Amino acid sequence: QVQLQESGPGLVKPSQTLSLTCTVSGGSISSGGYYWSWIRQHPGKGLEWIGYIYYSGSTYYNPSLKSRVTISVDTSKNQFSLKLSSVTAADTAVYYCARERSIFGVVTYFDYWGQGTLVTVSS
Amino acid sequence: AIRMTQSPSSFSASTGDRVTITCRASQGISSYLAWYQQKPGKAPKLLIYAASTLQSGVPSRFSGSGSGTDFTLTISCLQSEDFATYYCQQYYSYPGFGQGTKVEIK
Numbered sequence A: 001q002v003q004l005q006e007s008g009p010g011l012v013k014p015s016q017t018l019s020l021t022c023t024v025s026g027g028s029i030s031s032g033g034y035y036w037s038w039i040r041q042h043p044g045k046g047l048e049w050i051g052y053i054y055y056s057g058s059t060y061y062n063p064s065l066k067s068r069v070t071i072s073v074d075t076s077k078n079q080f081s082l083k084l085s086s087v088t089a090a091d092t093a094v095y096y097c098a099r100e101r102s103i104f105g106v107v108t109y110f111d112y113w114g115q116g117t118l119v120t121v122s123s
Numbered sequence B: 001a002i003r004m005t006q007s008p009s010s011f012s013a014s015t016g017d018r019v020t021i022t023c024r025a026s027q028g029i030s031s032y033l034a035w036y037q038q039k040p041g042k043a044p045k046l047l048i049y050a051a052s053t054l055q056s057g058v059p060s061r062f063s064g065s066g067s068g069t070d071f072t073l074t075i076s077c078l079q080s081e082d083f084a085t086y087y088c089q090q091y092y093s094y095p096g097f098g099q100g101t102k103v104e105i106k
Helices: none
Strands: A003-005 A016-026 A034-041 A049-053 A059-061 A067-072 A079-084 A093-103 A106-113 A117-122 B006-008 B011-012 B018-023 B033-038 B045-049 B064-066 B071-074 B083-089 B101-105
Touching: A003 A093, A003 A106, A016 A034, A016 A093, A016 A117, A034 A067, A049 A067, A049 A079, A049 A093, A059 A067, A079 A093, A106 B033, A106 B045, A117 B101, B006 B083, B018 B033, B018 B083, B018 B101, B033 B064, B045 B064, B071 B083
Parallel strands: B011 B101
Antiparallel strands: A003 A016, A016 A079, A034 A049, A034 A093, A049 A059, A067 A079, A093 A106, A093 A117, B006 B018, B018 B071, B033 B045, B033 B083, B064 B071, B083 B101
């Protein structure tokens, strides 16, 4: 059973960089066939996909966040990470990491999710 | 960006009811659609993918249909554990979600 667990600071100051890590257990990030994503949910709101990474390091980001997002992978630790720069209060949200199925190289749906971690942007 | 619009945004229903939630895409997405269930404080759970394929372990009272721009999620006989918020997600282009439909107890 694949499990994902987010970790990182729950409080970030405005203008600073939000950094989160997702640790994957029960399966290898390097096994292929999956993309590894970050998704966020503003309080009481819907879901917003942030971006994904393949184990090879290739990435794709939501165009609305692209200028501030970096996703990286550490296959030796079976982890992938999110950095979101220049944060404001509008970035306060629950951040989820998730596994996204790849079918014939096409990203599809999210079949495993972490429990989510609330990140608050406040001074 | 492909815009996903769900309707209704919320509604009340009773245990045993048959309920239907609609999701409309701003352009054709073939059958590249998934449905998720989210309960308060929890991560979303995958219910259906490819518009109508039930994820392993999901009860058969859940079903999905549609292709192109119009999709539906149906719960044939609402159970107490089904009161939750439901999201559709397209994967025709980079992932995008509907705004959610909250199913509340009448």
